Amino acid sequence: MYKRISLKILVTFSLVFFSGASITHENMQHNIDKSSGEKCVEPTDVMRAQHHIFLNQQSHDTVVKGIRTKKYSLNNCINCHIKPLADGTYPSVKSEEHFCSGCHIAAAAQVECFDCHASKPFNKVVKKVGVLEK
Numbered sequence: 001m002y003k004r005i006s007l008k009i010l011v012t013f014s015l016v017f018f019s020g021a022s023i024t025h026e027n028m029q030h031n032i033d034k035s036s037g038e039k040c041v042e043p044t045d046v047m048r049a050q051h052h053i054f055l056n057q058q059s060h061d062t063v064v065k066g067i068r069t070k071k072y073s074l075n076n077c078i079n080c081h082i083k084p085l086a087d088g089t090y091p092s093v094k095s096e097e098h099f100c101s102g103c104h105i106a107a108a109a110q111v112e113c114f115d116c117h118a119s120k121p122f123n124k125v126v127k128k129v130g131v132l133e134k
Helices: 002-018 020-024 034-039 044-065 074-081 099-106
Strands: none
Touching (some): 044 074
């Protein structure tokens, strides 16, 4: 019985101890265009560690209090960070090429924002289409 409890404690400790890097988003590659880094509302290290807090607070303020601001709005993030692929389409939220999902997949964290919200900009549709002939 003591071996079973000791094993559970060891496994729990290992999971907590070794999951720290993914929680803090350290050493994760991001597909951020260098030019967009200057426009971000907070420094990169702050955004990597606390973006979920900013987005949750923004959501609460908007839904509960009726306060809408752009600084931490999900729409603002999407318009800046979601870039079209070479063919002009936007990456799927399930793809590592998507700005949010790239890190969240590597960190094994679920992205719940896009259960309700759009995962690509509405005003930047640049999909390449062929020329129609009459």
